[in-house]
Amino acid sequence: MRFVRRQLLHLVPVLFVVTFLSFLLINLLPGDPVITILGPGATQEHVTALRKELALDEPIPVRYVHWLKRIATGHLGQSYVNRQPVLEAIRQRLPTTLELMILAEAFALALAIPMGILAARRPNGIFDRVTTTTAFGLLAVPNFMLAVVLVYVFALHWHLLPAEGYTALTQNPFENLRHLVLPAVTLAAADVAVYVRLLRSEMVTTLQQDFITLARAKGLPDRRILLRHAFRPSTFSLVTVIGLNLGRLIGGAFIVEYIFALPGIGTLTVSSIFNRDYLVVQGTVVLIAVGYVLANFLVDVSYSFLDPRIKDVRALT
Amino acid sequence: MLLTLLLLVALVTAACSSGGGSTRGAGSTTPTSAGPPKSGGRLVIGVEAESDGFDLTKNRPAASGTVVFRAIYDQLYVFDKYDKPQPSLATGAEHNADFTEWTIHVRAGVTFQDGTPLDAAAVQGNIQAIKSSALTGPLLNPIVGVDVVDPLSVRVRLNSALPAFPSYMATALGTIQAPAMRKDPDSGRHPIGTGPYRLKSWTPGSSLVLARNPNYWRKGLPYFDEIEIRPIPDAHSRLSALRAGDVDMIHTSDGQSIADLRKETSLQVQEEKTGETEEGFVMLNTGKPPFDDIRLRKALALATNPQQVIDIAGAGVGTTADGPWAPGSPWYTPTGYPKMDVAQARSLVQQIKAEKGAVNIELKATADPATLQVAQLLKDQWSQVGITTSIKQVEQSQYILDALKGDYQGILWRQFGARDPDLEYPWWNSKYAAPEGALALNFARHASKQIDDAQEQGRHSDDPAVRKAAYATVGRVLAEDLPYVWLSHTVWALAAKPDIHGLGGGTEVDGSAATGPDNGSFSVAELWRG
Amino acid sequence: MKRASPFPDVDPAGVPLLEVEGLSTRFRVPGGVVRAVEDVSFTLHAGRTLGIVGESGSGKTVLARSVMGLLPHNADRPGTIRYRGVDITGWSTRQLVGVRGPEMAMVFQDPMTSLNPYMRIGRQITESLRWHMGLTKAAAASRAVALLDEVGIPSARLRADSYPHQLSGGMRQRATIAIALACSPRLLFADEPTTALDVTVQAQILDLLAAEQREREMGMVLVSHDLGVVAGRSDDIVVMYAGRVVEHAPTRTLFAGLRMPYTQALLAAVPRLDRPSHSRAAVIPGRPPDPTAIDPACRFAPRCPYVQARCQAEEPPLVEAEPGHRYRCWYPVAGPLPRSAPAVSPARRG
Incomplete structure (x- = not known):
């Protein structure tokens, strides 16, 4: 039992490191979900509004913390693209x-x-x-x-x-x-x-x-x-x-x-x-x-x- | 694959197209002569991509998604086989003298799939939603207001003359969605229309099932009880699925698949040979060096051998293009686009070299193998005349952004499949050009007074001859100024088992022949098995 | 149901238990042939013990395994092996399966490695009981416990459920003896059965083997690097060096007048209670020759204190000093033992 517990405890740091790195990496990639969603015809106001709606206007660490908080309550969020819950x-x-x-x-x-x-x-x-x-x-x-x-x-x-x-x-x-x-x-x-x-x-x-x-x-x-x-x-x-x-x-x-x-x-x-x-x-x-x-x-x-x-x-x- | 994400283009071209294609059936009996249509049964269709949702104000359907849109929703107008908009959910429309006001009459007795009746208020709310959507709004720029005139009539007020307004309503912009969807935050996954089918279930990435709408206002339609739509992104797998009998029908724009289908005897194949198609081309950024120099653009056009690109990268499927309209389109006129001339290209390059030194250009391409092959072929062709090309691979989502911002020299692109040329307005108009760094829909940053004037003329006139002449000018100027090095008209094909009928297209409300498949999308209401 | 034995129920009188004639064992390896055993002959009668002595690498273990057919695929084994009068030299693995266990068995050097660490002790005994004797699961289990008890393992019932690593070294070796004895073999090979054990339990294990041998009238081949171990517990001794028999005699005869300088050196290397126990081979200077080399010289010549020119030119044949005593030396030592004579009495065996 102790062995199981120890293994589960391993999971926590692994999850932190992995999710933070993936969060960082995908955000650092060029490209923008808003452009993907709205397409080339989007106006600046629409882009700004959607960015705000998706909370993409905040800095990456803040967004990561938000995400963590949501995760802690069991919510993985929903897809930007088709709104399907993750x-x-x-x-x-x-x-x-x-x-x-x-x-x-x-x-x-x-x-x-x-x-x-x-x-x-x-x-x-x-x-x-x-x-x-x-x-x-x-x-x-x-x-x-x-x-x-x-x-x-x-x-x-x-x-x-x-x-x-x-x-x-x-x-x-x-x-x-x-x-x-x-x-x-x-x-x-x-x-x-x-x-x-x-x-x-x-x-x-x-x-x-x-x-x-x-x-x-x-x-x-x-x-x-x-x-x-x-x-x-x-x-x-x-x-x-x-x-x-x-x-x-x-x-x-x-x-x-x-x-x-x-x-x-x-x-x-x-x-x-x-x-x-x-x-x-x-x-x-x-x-x-x-x-x-x-x-x-x-x-x-x-x-x-x-x-x-x-x-x-x-x-x- | 190229730019499937440039869905806005698809949106505008998504409605109906003129004419049909050529159908080859298995055996001696052609599917169209198989007697009266039979109802019932289930159809499985393999499509090239998954869709992100089915709310026009939130999602941008590509060819695959448009198939679903056209099954769930009806539009106010649809194009007939002569590219004329014909009333569908509308019964007709009147305009004032200067085409700045359009009054649309809505068909009586139609209900949405949730039981709500279709009326003027529903249409008003729908047009307003489309107008205020970030996705679709810019395309309805001329609209300033919508009023309910009577329970079945709305008046649309425009800021300028728009004789082609019914044509706009014959594209996806004329789609009528149920009022309830505007209150549903998850409307993309819960579409409600008046169309022949309703969405029964959807597992993204796996399968989407459409069930017959028993209360469909066009009596007797649709024929199939249920239609399953399965995304099979790999073109080869999609064809294999059809051959193996896993699916009844597919669409494809993959050159190799179409070349294979042409040899196939046990399947029926419907190629879109007439009608407007998208064009594949090299887009050049005229707003900055090196392609601000018309001589270099011209040298590139003269050095390019599009037939070789079609033969090698497209398995010989496709035809060379000389402008944004395909020969099958009513808008087509020869543009005088320069023929391949290596010697002249070489001398132009020599001139430029003498002035500015070595000619090195960068060509952006997406990372998929087919596109890269095209880029590689072009690089070889251009090296024959002394142009050194470096190919830069860019990932899809960055690709559009690069084009929008003008962050490119040359870029492989596919676009310009709209049924009515006015729908292409922003791509060529100087109002939509901007310096590098600012977002601009005129990706090539090509500004021409002649084109601007012609576009205004085309937009505001209701005389077909005047309009055709105006767009002939656009084509000619593009061929002279060369912001685009044309490669080919895209060929789409439908292929199906021999017992599936109706691939060539259905009927209008009045019973006349409707349009055929359009840039890979098609109407499923009048497909049947027998 | 007991499997049919290829051997007669009662052996004709005078037929030895095991006759080995001109046995050689060679391994084909990349770059040559390892001659591990060369032209070895000996005879063993039921109820008797043959000691095989030599340094590590002398071929004694290979010899024992050769007889049981426990060789890897790259081995050749010319010569003749007769067991209970039947020539079993050419027998296939399938045929030998019937010989191993009920006829011949082996106790290995290190019980830590020779017991299957993944299997309970009891299971390792019952599997041969069930396979060879056709016992039921329950019968085999109780027989296994009895065997463990017989070899002196306390609370045998409990121990049968243990894994090897849960036992002490001495207990483990007792367990391997129980495994070897399970099917009541007529011939037992004990291959350095005590080398890996504590000094304190060595004698116990050897005594256990001797007792079992007496009780069951088994023939035993006791392999050891330690002449002292073999001296008191064997009827005949074969001394091996570099794959060859260099001296072969009844135990008494050998200790009365050994002829081979190597035997002498081995004897001098016997650990004694008055000296700290340590590596024995170090006492004989030098190392055994490369087993792939073919050299027409006495194998021991490079390390022999009495070496002469002839020793390096010609390999001496095995010659007889007196009936039953053979040796392989051009210049045999003779007469009384050197100063460092063994403390062990050669005649202790009862």
Whole structure:
């Protein structure tokens, strides 16, 4: 419990630093939300009035403090552009992003774990070399390229899956899944490559450990040794990187969301940045920061599940 | 992609356009000959962008948003296929002798989607709101007041003669929104009109659903029960969605997509070939060096090969432009814009070099790949005559500001798609020019007495021949003074599954053929499946 | 259900438990071949103990693992291994799975690293019980507790639920012994079973192994760098240096008249209670040769105090001093032990 509290306390300074920096940076960017909203035909009086209405006439630190005060009462404000409450915009888009993230990671792991284990079984063997080459191949393919190829094959050629778009899970779970398969696979591809390599190299190290030799000396079959003895100790880097990926993906995967026209956090963030829709940007920044800290927290918690020694050390502190 | 944010332009051009396009249908039966329209069903349309809201006084719809505007609202007037404004929510209008007062009669028996009746007071409040909005106000500058004459008539008072007033009311400026919206701070998300559809649900970035307005005043319309509009910003994905059957219909102005569609046999394609279109061009800041020198502007125009730009950057789709009007527009006359002449361009550059030294210019472009490709091609073409170009990428929201403030030398731009040339008034008028640093709608800072005079003539005359001659002068002067190096007329296309009908346009209230798609926007009321 | 054994239920009389003939173990590495074990032969009968002694790097651990087939993929292993009269040299991993556990088992040097830190102790015992003996979960669990109890772990039931890091070093080694004994093997390899432990528990563990061996009539191969450890607890001793057997004799014979200068040096390096315990190998000056080098000389020559010209030109063969006592030296030492004779009595074993 103390551990959880400490992690939550971490969140506070992280949020301060991150939101202040993002507030500063987006305000320092050239461009002006008022011009974006009013367009080139706006008169000076209208510009001034709107600036006042949106409280953009105050200095940046003052605006930041205002924003903080509002945050403290649970208000993220509303979009300058379409007046949608920021919280609502995030709530509408977060499910897509979360689903995409979970599905992509599930695909990546479903493929990477068996591949990594098999590759580590015989380092430099044929399977290892094939997976290494495949992994680097996947890494080298930019995901927009992969998306185009996947759409061509699965949507246009075979008509198996939709080419783009999104159906809410609550609306139609099957359609929801169908819409997310291609984007998730696109996102998963590069992760598969990374995960396979990570798992493989840690497995190779683990398999050289004495306790593996002991397990072999016990007469256990290879499969059992790989899965029961070697796998869990070899997942630390994997879990760490998955955590980082989750943090990253909470911010959305802009390119994939854009290509597949998915209403996720990534497109929301990028379009808000372009529109200088400061409050929406701030809202997504808070979300991403919380996401990162949460993902890290989960990673830390999972360490102690993975390694009983860590739990005992934590219990002592 | 270029300047989709310059929505004000789209706003003015958003109404109806003259003429239709060319339709190619799959198979031997053309969609228009498929018997009487059938009602019912659901249509899914993929559009290029999300909209920020649907209140004309607060939002600026681009092509995609305009589709929704035209579904929810009606306008007082709409253009017919000859670019003439025809009454829609209005039943007619009279003007006084000098065109400074217009009395508009409003159709009886029409109610808004919230049950409020349409009457003179609603129209008065609506025009006043549009007039006082920061977004739209400047475009209704000539209006000084609106009075209710009787329950179904309003009188609009103007500060100068405006024979083209019905044309103004045939653009988005003639949109009639429900009085309740003026009290709703969140009206952009809760639009109420008299149109064929009402907004059923909207999840920004994902999908917008329109449901049939059962009380629509045009009996029998619309045909579809429900229409879903999905933003698919990536042009390639949008086309893929149509091919995969995820959507029934898309619009696109992407050259590659249109080139692909031209080869497609299983989809019907409707290109906007006639009618007024936007032009892509290089805008030059005539208010400061180096482009205050007409010789350099001319050298640039002579060195530019627009066909190459169209072929390489636009997949061969699009036609070269010689002025702000497309050959399909009734306002088009040849302008005498200079033909490409590398030798002459080179000698002009030599002259300038002798006087002022090396010719280095800066060209601003947005950071999207298609625009950058255009900039790169131009840079190569201009280097052939001795002009060194540095390309500067500017982000979209800064881009407009740079143009407004004159903080550029040359900039890639897309504009001038208005149906009536008077709606282009501020962009070319010297009153709207200002020195660098001050905001100016005459972005090129090009001041010409000839253009000013012609614009006044065009604005105040009701004689079509006089007006056409006046705007021919504008086109000619632009071709001589060269604040714009013309590149191409933008081509928009609609593409749909073969069983969708009505792509070419619907009907007027009196049953005559209405306009076709206009700069990517179109009316959904008379689309049907069968 | 117990898995079918490839071996006869009752061994024919006189067939040794383990015969190793001309065994070599080589590792292919980038840049050459590591000859870890060269041409080793020995025989072990049931109920007897063979001591294998040598410095680290002498190949003794590799030798033990070679017999059990616990080698990495880059290893070659020519020679012959006969177990209970059956030639198991060419057996695949799949076949060896039936041998390891119920036939042969191994206790490793460091229980800290050889126990799986991610698994409860009990689980590490029950998994082989269930796999090899087909015991039910409950039967395996109670058998595991009994085994832990047998190897002297107090409150065994509780300890079965502990993770290795929650146990002391001595307890951990007892646990690995319990793991090794789980399936009642006939042959136990104890690979430096006490090296990583406190001096105080070393003797306890060795005594435990000896007791278990007696009780179960196992054959045991006791591997150690410490001649003193092996001296009192083995019937035969193989001294290894740089992968080769350099002296091989019954324990008594060896201590009565060792011939090999290296054995002599090892003996001198035995830690004694009257001297502070410290690094043993440092006592023999120099280091073992590079195992990738091929050199037609006596391997020990560079460090041998008695070295002569012939030692550097020719590698001596393994010759017999008397029946059962072989050594590898051109100029063997003879007769009485040097001054620093071991304090350990070679004949202590009962």
